Amino acid sequence: MKSDLDRLMAQRDLQALVAVGDETYSAPRDYLTNGAHVTGGLVIKKRGEAAVMVVNPMEVEEAAASGLTVYSYHDFGWADLVKAAGGDRSKANVQMWGRALHAEEVPSGKIGIYGTSDVNVYIDMVAELNQLDGYSFVGERGLTVFDEAYITKDADERARLEAAAAGTSATLRATWDYIASQRAEGDTVVKADGSPLTIGDVKRFVRRTLLDHDLEDTDMIFAQGRDAGFPHSRGQHAQPLRLGQSIIFDLFPREVGGGYYHDVTRTWCIGYAPAEVQKTYETVMHAFEIAMESYEEPGQPTYTMQEAVLDYYESLGHPTQRSQPSTMNGYVHTLGHGVGLNIHERPSLSHVQRTDKFQVGNALTIEPGLYYPDEGFGVRVEDTVFIDDDGHMHTLTDFRKDLVITLRG
Amino acid sequence: MKSDLDRLMAQRDLQALVAVGDETYSAPRDYLTNGAHVTGGLVIKKRGEAAVMVVNPMEVEEAAASGLTVYSYHDFGWADLVKAAGGDRSKANVQMWGRALHAEEVPSGKIGIYGTSDVNVYIDMVAELNQLDGYSFVGERGLTVFDEAYITKDADERARLEAAAAGTSATLRATWDYIASQRAEGDTVVKADGSPLTIGDVKRFVRRTLLDHDLEDTDMIFAQGRDAGFPHSRGQHAQPLRLGQSIIFDLFPREVGGGYYHDVTRTWCIGYAPAEVQKTYETVMHAFEIAMESYEEPGQPTYTMQEAVLDYYESLGHPTQRSQPSTMNGYVHTLGHGVGLNIHERPSLSHVQRTDKFQVGNALTIEPGLYYPDEGFGVRVEDTVFIDDDGHMHTLTDFRKDLVITLRG
Numbered sequence: 001m002k003s004d005l006d007r008l009m010a011q012r013d014l015q016a017l018v019a020v021g022d023e024t025y026s027a028p029r030d031y032l033t034n035g036a037h038v039t040g041g042l043v044i045k046k047r048g049e050a051a052v053m054v055v056n057p058m059e060v061e062e063a064a065a066s067g068l069t070v071y072s073y074h075d076f077g078w079a080d081l082v083k084a085a086g087g088d089r090s091k092a093n094v095q096m097w098g099r100a101l102h103a104e105e106v107p108s109g110k111i112g113i114y115g116t117s118d119v120n121v122y123i124d125m126v127a128e129l130n131q132l133d134g135y136s137f138v139g140e141r142g143l144t145v146f147d148e149a150y151i152t153k154d155a156d157e158r159a160r161l162e163a164a165a166a167g168t169s170a171t172l173r174a175t176w177d178y179i180a181s182q183r184a185e186g187d188t189v190v191k192a193d194g195s196p197l198t199i200g201d202v203k204r205f206v207r208r209t210l211l212d213h214d215l216e217d218t219d220m221i222f223a224q225g226r227d228a229g230f231p232h233s234r235g236q237h238a239q240p241l242r243l244g245q246s247i248i249f250d251l252f253p254r255e256v257g258g259g260y261y262h263d264v265t266r267t268w269c270i271g272y273a274p275a276e277v278q279k280t281y282e283t284v285m286h287a288f289e290i291a292m293e294s295y296e297e298p299g300q301p302t303y304t305m306q307e308a309v310l311d312y313y314e315s316l317g318h319p320t321q322r323s324q325p326s327t328m329n330g331y332v333h334t335l336g337h338g339v340g341l342n343i344h345e346r347p348s349l350s351h352v353q354r355t356d357k358f359q360v361g362n363a364l365t366i367e368p369g370l371y372y373p374d375e376g377f378g379v380r381v382e383d384t385v386f387i388d389d390d391g392h393m394h395t396l397t398d399f400r401k402d403l404v405i406t407l408r409g
Numbered sequence: 410m411k412s413d414l415d416r417l418m419a420q421r422d423l424q425a426l427v428a429v430g431d432e433t434y435s436a437p438r439d440y441l442t443n444g445a446h447v448t449g450g451l452v453i454k455k456r457g458e459a460a461v462m463v464v465n466p467m468e469v470e471e472a473a474a475s476g477l478t479v480y481s482y483h484d485f486g487w488a489d490l491v492k493a494a495g496g497d498r499s500k501a502n503v504q505m506w507g508r509a510l511h512a513e514e515v516p517s518g519k520i521g522i523y524g525t526s527d528v529n530v531y532i533d534m535v536a537e538l539n540q541l542d543g544y545s546f547v548g549e550r551g552l553t554v555f556d557e558a559y560i561t562k563d564a565d566e567r568a569r570l571e572a573a574a575a576g577t578s579a580t581l582r583a584t585w586d587y588i589a590s591q592r593a594e595g596d597t598v599v600k601a602d603g604s605p606l607t608i609g610d611v612k613r614f615v616r617r618t619l620l621d622h623d624l625e626d627t628d629m630i631f632a633q634g635r636d637a638g639f640p641h642s643r644g645q646h647a648q649p650l651r652l653g654q655s656i657i658f659d660l661f662p663r664e665v666g667g668g669y670y671h672d673v674t675r676t677w678c679i680g681y682a683p684a685e686v687q688k689t690y691e692t693v694m695h696a697f698e699i700a701m702e703s704y705e706e707p708g709q710p711t712y713t714m715q716e717a718v719l720d721y722y723e724s725l726g727h728p729t730q731r732s733q734p735s736t737m738n739g740y741v742h743t744l745g746h747g748v749g750l751n752i753h754e755r756p757s758l759s760h761v762q763r764t765d766k767f768q769v770g771n772a773l774t775i776e777p778g779l780y781y782p783d784e785g786f787g788v789r790v791e792d793t794v795f796i797d798d799d800g801h802m803h804t805l806t807d808f809r810k811d812l813v814i815t816l817r818g
Contacts (some may be wrong), residue, residue, distance in 0.1 A: 023627065023752050024433055024525055037628060037643050057737060058641040079734040087762055090550045114529045116433055120521065122528035123535055123548025139532025141499045207620045207665070211613060216625070218432065219446060219666050232467040234446050256616070257628050325488040328466060343432055353496055 001154040001361060002031065008145045009047045009112075015135075016106045017145065018097070019043040019051075020115040020122070025258030027341040028114040028146045035259060036066040041073070042097065046106050054100050076100055094125065098132040108134035114146055143346060150340045151347060152361030157340065158386065160260040161363050165384060165396035167213025168253055168262040172399040174209045175202065175249070179241070179270065183409030189241040189270055192409075196240030199224065203237070210253050218261075218343065221250035228267070229373025231333055231380070243271035246377040248369075252343050261343050263365045264397045265382035270405050277377050280370050281403045284379045287312055287368035288401075291335060295358065298391045302356045306335045306349045309368050318370060322351060329372055336365040339384050362387045363396070410563040410770060411440065417554045418456045418521075424544075425515045426554065427506070428452040428460075429524040429531070434667030436750040437523040437555045444668060445475035450482070451506065455515050463509050485509055503534065507541040517543035523555055552755060559749045560756060561770030566749065567795065569669040570772050574793060574805035576622025577662055577671040581808040583618045584611065584658070588650070588679065592818030598650040598679055601818075605649030608633065612646070619662050627670075627752065630659035637676070638782025640742055640789070652680035655690075655786040657778075661752050670752050672774045673806045674791035679814050686786050689779050690812045693788045696721055696777035697810075700744060704767065707800045711765045715744040715758045718777050727779060731760060738781055745774040748793050771796045772805070 009017065019028040023039045030036075032043045032051040041055035041063075052069040054076070055062075063070040076099040078092065085091035101111070113122060122139075129137040153161065182189050182197050189197040199222050207217045223235040228248040241247070250265040267284070269277055287309045294308035310322050310331070319330035338345030340363060347356035347364060369380030383397040418426065428437040432448045439445075441452045441460040450464035450472075461478040463485070464471075472479040481487075485508040487501065494500035510520070522531060531548075538546040562570065591598050591606050598606040608631050616626045632644040637657040650656070659674040676693070678686055696718045703717040719731050719740070728739035747754030749772060756765035756773060778789030792806040 020528060039641070056641070057735070058639060058742060061636070061639045061642050074735040082761065088551070089762075112529065113532060115527070116525060117528050118524070119429060119526050119528050119531035120523045120548040120553055121550050122532055123522060123546075124550045125548075126532055137532075139529040139534075141530050141533045142497070144529060204620060204623075207625075208617050211616045211620070214613075216616075217665075227470070230467060230470045232448070232465070233470050256626075326466070326483040333467060352491065353498075 001152045001157070002149060003154070004149050004152075005045065005145065006048055008148050012112070012140075012145060013110055014112045014145065015047055015109040016101065016104070016111050017045040018111055018113050019045070020113065020117050022117050024116055026116040027258075028116075030258060030341055031146060031149070033063075033066040033068060036068075037062045037257065042100065044100060044104055044106070046104050049104075052104060054096070071100065071103070076103070090125070091128070094128045094132065097129060098135075101132075101135060106135075109136065111135050111137050112140055112145060113137055114140070114144065147346055150342065150345050151338060152359050153340060153363055154361070157260065158361075158363075160255065161262070161340070161384075161386065162396060164215060164253070164255060164260045164262040166398065167210065167215045168251060168264055169398040170213060171206060171209045171215070171253075172249075172251065172264065172266065175206055176268075176405060178202070178205050179268075180405050180408050183407055184243055184271060187243045189243070189407070198237065199235045199239050199241065200237040202241070203235075206251065211256070214256050215253040215262075216256045217251075217253050220252065221248060223248050223378075226373050226376045228378035229371045229376065231369065231371060231378070241270055244269060244274055246273075246277045246379060248378055248380050250380065250382065254343075260341060261339050262396065263339050263343060263382065263384050264399070265367055265369075265380045266399070266401060267379045267381060267403060268405050269403055271407060273403050276375065277379065278403065280372075280377070280379045283313075283316060284368050284370055284381050285401065288366065288381050291366050291368060292393070295393045298358050298360050298387060300358050301354060302347045302349045302358055303351045303354045305366075306351045309335055310351060313370070329374070330370060331368070332371055333369065336367050336382075338362060338364045358387060358393075360387050360389055360391060410561045410566070411558060412563070413558050413561075414454065414554065415457055417557050421521070421549075421554060422519055423521045423554065424456055424518040425510065425513070425520050426454040427520055427522050428454070429522065429526050431526050433525055435525040436667075437525075439667060439750055440555065440559070442472075442475040442477060445477075446471045446666065451509070453509060453513055453515070455513050458513075461513060463505070480509065480512070485512070499534070500537070503537045503541065506538060507544075510541075510544065515544075518545065520544050520546050521554060522546055522548055523553065556755055559751065559754050560747060561768050562749060562772055563770070566669065567770075567772075569664065570671070570749070570793075570795065571805060573624060573662070573664060573669050573671040574807065576619065576624045577660060577673055578807040579622060580615060580618045580624070580662075581658075581660065581673065581675065584615055585677075585814060587611070587614050588677075589814050589817050592816055593652055593680060596652045598652070598816070607646065608644045608648050608650065609646040611650070612644075615660065620665070623665050624662040624671075625665045626660075626662050629661065630657060632657050632787075635782050635785045637787035638780045638785065640778065640780060640787070650679055653678060653683055655682075655686045655788060657787055657789050659789065659791065663752075669750060670748050671805065672748050672752060672791065672793050673808070674776055674778075674789045675808070675810060676788045676790060676812060677814050678812055680816060682813050685784065686788065687812065689781075689786070689788045692722075692725060693777050693779055693790050694810065697775065697790050700775050700777060701802070704802045707767050707769050707796060709767050710763060711756045711758045711767055712760045712763045714775075715760045718744055719760060722779070738783070739779060740777070741780055742778065745776050745791075747771060747773045767796060767802075769796050769798055769800060
């Protein structure tokens with residue numbers, strides 16, 4: 001968690017972290033500033049000290065709302081730096097970084113750069129930054145200092161995860177009711193005016209409902225029939241909902257403007273479920289139970305949960321990524337992943353990457369699925385769960401996992 | 410525009426562009442793939458050829474919807490590469506890039522990396538990529554190959570900009586009506602139930618209305634009173650709307666899921682405008698007209714428009730960034746910027762950076778403002794305009810610029 005950052009920095013011999021970002025949401029910047037709404041500048045966290053912000057003068061007020069110490073570009077002579085650089089703001093920016101690091105008395109040594117922004121800019125900028133006296137600027141792949149800290153959530157983060165979970169669950173409930181309130185003509189679901197209810201209609205309803213809970217969609221999946229057979233197919237906007245098709249509804253919204261995510265999937269059939277879909281749904285539901293029951297305590301390797309599900313699916317003859325690593329049928333993805341300020345965090349539940357262990361403060365998805373695109377369907381069921389201070393794993397998602405939506409219209 | 414990319418690559422001696430991205434929207438990836446909904450992998454554009462995509466097997470169907478040639482990680486032996494790298498997916502990824510570039514017969518030489526993603530990953534990855542036989546990987550700052558292409562929009566892009574403009578204008582109209590339909594108690598605007606109408610209420614209404622037009626908010630500004638005096642203050646969620654305060658409403662949504670933006674600002678006073686705000690509003694409106702009238706034809710340097718506004722403001726005694734470069738009062742920002750897949754693109758209208766010229770196909774904002782935070786107000790008026798094939802500049806924004814909203818309730 002956040003309080004681990006200094007220790008994690010010391011392990012990497014980092015004197016400071018610099019978190020960058022632009023108009024795009026940047027999780028490391030949010031993490032260090034508690035969600036300050038800024039669109040540029042930098043955040044400096046010297047090891048052992050609280051973070052400070054350096055922002056465009058126009059954003060000083062927004063930055064100050066974070067409670068951190070805030071510097072304006074003017075405090076480091078921005079206008080003069082631009083002049084000295086012959087109008088080249090990129091060059092001026094490098095000098096400003098140097099002044100800011102010296103002002104914070106960051107000792108000579110390694111400085112890690114993190115954040116979501118234009119990668120081309122920072123690839124190019126690093127060479128020039130490295131000419132600043134005394135500092136060596138580095139990136140990081142794999143399990144970064146932020147990734148490690150994100151793995152366990154503190155009490156504030158847990159409260160925000162729970163709020164996101166409640167709003168997402170309420171949206172699922174409203175969406176179920178919205179669909180159930182329609183009627184069918186032949187095998188097509190239609191609205192009151194007789195026009196088909198499309199996937200686009202449903203997505204628009206979902207996005208609006210999320211906003212009522214101060215959550216924003218981040219490209220949900222609502223995929224029907226054959227599309228549901230491909231785990232990441234988003235679904236076709238203009239396609240009408242049909243009776244008896246498997247629909248994978250994977251919703252992973254976050255706090256408006258960027259923040260904590262919730263991640264949940266339900267598989268729905270409207271009117272009735274064909275025998276093959278019903279049978280597969282029951283298998284996936286059983287896999288979900290096996291996964292939950294395989295959890296014993298913090299410290300347990302996460303791959304044990306994935307292996308319990310792999311064993312079960314393989315015992316029934318389903319192809320898996322273990323039995324056939326490039327299969328597009330059967331169980332084609334990993335059981336789950338951490339969730340926080342990023343939709344995909346550690347721990348991983350992979351059986352290949354066998355390093356991660358369950359820990360108190362983990363928020364993670366459990367999402368077994370089975371996919372048969374050539375047979376025209378897919379099934380996935382997913383909750384986001386949390387490991388509390390007692391080491392118990394409990395679900396944050398509060399909505400039933402039923403398969404069949406009966407139309408009331 | 411897009412058709413300029415090969416020429417711009419040749420100028421930079423780039424053999425190929427690689428556009429990257431993750432779950433976050435990445436404009437270069439969108440630009441090359443016409444908005445494919447993928448969350449990883451890479452897009453390779455060899456000079457002189459159409460782009461191709463390399464994606465996670467789960468995303469092959471979504472990628473194929475782009476119309477581009479699509480490779481799955483499996484086509485490059487992903488599982489074997491991970492195995493050979495001892496489970497290190499970062500290392501395997503570097504090898505996959507090499508295989509993909511060779512499969513596309515990209516000649517030896519410079520490869521540019523672009524896109525929005527974790528900068529730490531790519532800063533770290535470049536050193537390893539540069540060990541691939543024959544290639545040298547580079548980033549780019551300043552006016553990049555994509556930035557240059559973005560400056561002028563083709564017919565498809567113009568149509569999308571116009572659709573975004575129409576939806577945004579309709580949302581402004583609906584928001585005006587929403588506020589006008591309320592009533593006042595004392596100097597507080599209240600809803601039908603007598604509770605105060607807050608900035609949070611208005612923002613929620615705006616976000617929902619945008620969705621009806623398939624647009625999404627990207628952190629709008631709705632800032633009242635003193636907050637309006639700081640150009641980038643977002644506004645306080647819980648603050649009730651008050652009569653006689655200047656409200657800066659800056660709305661810059663984009664197509665849902667990422668895409669083309671529209672950018673517009675209006676300044677509103679509810680009930681009445683204090684004399685000082687009214688006078689400042691008229692000055693800003695006049696500055697807007699001066700800006701529009703200063704445009705003559707393509708080829709004209711953009712700074713001429715900014716200078717016309719600077720001259721006008723300074724003639725009235727307002728501080729500006731030219732007369733007092735670090736002023737926080739008066740005219741504290743630049744007159745405008747290009748708009749497209751990014752909210753801030755070139756051309757710049759800066760008087761400092763004097764390189765840009767107006768061109769056919771430009772979409773840009775014109776947004777004069779005046780800010781007096783210590784006097785408790787700010788005023789900004791902004792449209793997004795387009796320079797059409799005849800060289801005429803016309804506004805894309807279709808909503809009145811009136812200052813005072815009279816309550817009907």
